Amino acid sequence: MMARNVLANLVGMAVSIAVQAGLAFGGYRLAGAEQYGLIGFFTVMMTAAAIFDAGLGQTATRAVARQQVEDAAGTGSLVFSFLLIYLALALALILAVWAGSGLLATHWLKPQNIETSYVASSLVLMGVAIGIQRLRGVFQATLEGLERQVTCNLLLASTGMLRLVLGLGALAVEPSAHAFFWSQIAASVVETGSFALAVGRVVPGAFRPRRPEMATIGQTMAFAGTNMASAATGTFVQIADSLVVSAMLPLSVFGTYSLVSTMCSAMVRLTTPLITAAFPRMSAHVRGERVQELRVLFFTASQATFVLMLTAAGALVFFGGAFIELVSGRPDAARDFAPVLAALAVAYALSGLCRPSHALQMAEGDPATALKSNLVTGALYLPAILLLTPRYGVILPALCLIGANGLAFAIFTATAFRNRLKGLAGRWLRGSVLPQLLAVAAAYALVRAVTPESLPLLTRLAVAVGASGLALAAAVLASDHLRAHLPGLRRPDGARAGA
Incomplete structure (x- = not known):
C-alpha cells in the first residue's frame, strides 16, 4: 500500500505543480506584471491560509490514522467534529479578509496603474475563494489518514486541472485579476464539494448532525493548538x-x-x-x-x-x-x-x-x-x-x-x-x-x-x-x-x- 500511495501522490503532485506553474506563467503573460502582482498576493494569502492543512489538517490526519488502530467505527464522529472546527475557521478567514481589505489596499500594496477600490474588491474575492477551498482540508486530511491517497490524488488532479482551465480561460477573455478570482471561486466550490462527496462514501455518518465530541476534541486540540x-x-x-x-x-x-x-x-x-x-x-x-x-x-x-x-x-x-x-x-x-x-x-x-x-x-x-x-x-x-x-x-x-x-x-x-x-x-x-x-x-x-x-x-x-x-x-x-x-x-x- 505504501508504494501505491507514493505513486499516487507523485501523479497528484505532478499535476499540482503543472497547475501551479501554468497559472503562474500563463497568468504573468496574460495579465502583465502589475495585475499579476495581485494574483501573486493571492498565492501568498493561500500559503498563509495553508496553516489549516499544515496545522489542523495534519492533526486530523494523525487522529484518523490512530482511530483506525483503536476503533474504526468512531471515525465518522471524529470527522464531523473536525468539520465544525474547519467551518468556523473558514468563516472567520473570509470575514477577516473582508474587514482588512480596505486597509491592505490603501496602506500595504503599492499599485501604480490600478485603482485602490479595484485592489480592495480583489482582496475580498481572494478571501472568498480561499475560505471555500480551505474547507477541502478536513476532507483531504480524512482521506490521507485512511491512506486513501489514490482517491485523494485523483480528486486533486481533476479539480486542479479545472482550476487551471478556468483561470487561464478567464484571463484570456478578460486579462484582469477580478476575472481570475471569480474563476477560482467557482473552482473552489467544485473542489471542496468533490472531496466532501468522496469522504461521505468511505466514512459512514461523517455528515450526520450530532453533538460534537468534546472529549475527543479536547484530547486533540492541545496538540492541534x-x-x-x-x-x-x-x-x-x-x-x-x-x-x-x-x-x-x-x-x-x-x-x-x-x-x-x-x-x-x-x-x-x-x-x-x-x-x-x-x-x-x-x-x-x-x-x-x-x-x-x-x-x-x-x-x-x-x-x-x-x-x-x-x-x-x-x-x-x-x-x-x-x-x-x-x-x-x-x-x-x-x-x-x-x-x-x-x-x-x-x-x-x-x-x-x-x-x-x-x-x-x-x-x-x-x-x-x-x-x-x-x-x-x-x-x-x-x-x-x-x-x-x-x-x-x-x-x-x-x-x-x-x-x-x-x-x-x-x-x-x-x-x-x-x-x-x-x-x-x-x-x-x-x-x-x-x-x-x-x-x-x-x-x-x-x-x-x-x-x-x-x-x-x-x-x-x-x-x-x-x-x-x-x-x-x-x-x-x-x-x-x-x-x-x-x-x-x-x-x-x-x-x-x-x-
Whole structure:
C-alpha cells in the first residue's frame, strides 16, 4: 500500500505543480506584471491560509490514522467534529479578509496603474475563494489518514486541472485579476464539494448532525493548538519576504518576485507525495512501537527527499536565468532576478529538507519543536528584512531566508534523534545528506562548466534538463536505501538492520 500511495501522490503532485506553474506563467503573460502582482498576493494569502492543512489538517490526519488502530467505527464522529472546527475557521478567514481589505489596499500594496477600490474588491474575492477551498482540508486530511491517497490524488488532479482551465480561460477573455478570482471561486466550490462527496462514501455518518465530541476534541486540540501555532509561525517565516516586498516595492516588482517565488515553492512540493504517504505510516509505527520499521521508513524518506530537493534546487541555481526568460518572456527579468531565484532556491530547498524530521516529530506527538524553531528563526529573520530590504532590494530577503532556513534545518536535525532514533544522527548525515549533496553539486558543476553562455535559450534549457537527469541519477546511486529498490542492486545491510 505504501508504494501505491507514493505513486499516487507523485501523479497528484505532478499535476499540482503543472497547475501551479501554468497559472503562474500563463497568468504573468496574460495579465502583465502589475495585475499579476495581485494574483501573486493571492498565492501568498493561500500559503498563509495553508496553516489549516499544515496545522489542523495534519492533526486530523494523525487522529484518523490512530482511530483506525483503536476503533474504526468512531471515525465518522471524529470527522464531523473536525468539520465544525474547519467551518468556523473558514468563516472567520473570509470575514477577516473582508474587514482588512480596505486597509491592505490603501496602506500595504503599492499599485501604480490600478485603482485602490479595484485592489480592495480583489482582496475580498481572494478571501472568498480561499475560505471555500480551505474547507477541502478536513476532507483531504480524512482521506490521507485512511491512506486513501489514490482517491485523494485523483480528486486533486481533476479539480486542479479545472482550476487551471478556468483561470487561464478567464484571463484570456478578460486579462484582469477580478476575472481570475471569480474563476477560482467557482473552482473552489467544485473542489471542496468533490472531496466532501468522496469522504461521505468511505466514512459512514461523517455528515450526520450530532453533538460534537468534546472529549475527543479536547484530547486533540492541545496538540492541534501547538501544531497550528507552529504552522503559522513557520508559514509566516516563509512568506515574510513576499509580504515585505509587496509592502515596500512597486506592485510590478512584486509581481516578478512572486513569479520567481512560485518557481521555488513548486520545487518544495516535490516532497509532498512522499511525506504525505509516510506520515500516517510513521504515526502507526509510533503508536505500535515498531521502532525498526520506523527507522527504515525515516531513512528512506529522508534520502528520497534530499535527492528531489537538491536536484531541483541545483537546476534553479545553475540554470535559473534560462528558466526565468522562458516563463516571463523578458531577458531583462532573467538578468535582474536570476540571483534572486538562485538564493530562493537554496532557501526553499533547506525548508524542504526539514520535512522528514518534522514528520517524525509530528508522528511522535511533538509539535513544540517546530514552534520553537520558527520563533527563533523568525525573531532573527524578520527584523533583518524589514530594516535592510529598502536599501538592498529584492535580493536581501532571499539571502536572509537562506540563513533562517539553514538554522531551522540544524534545529530539526538536532532534535529528530532524541527519542526512537537516538544515536543514529551521525549515520543519517553520512548516508542521507552528504553523499546526495556531493553527487548533485558535482553533476551540475560539470555540466555548467562546459556550457557556453551564448547558446540559444532552448538549447540552454535542454542542457538544464539533461543536467537534472544526470544529477538525479547520481544522487539516487549515492543513496543506499534508494538503491535497494533498484533492480539488480543489493539491499544494504543498514536497511535490513533498520537504519
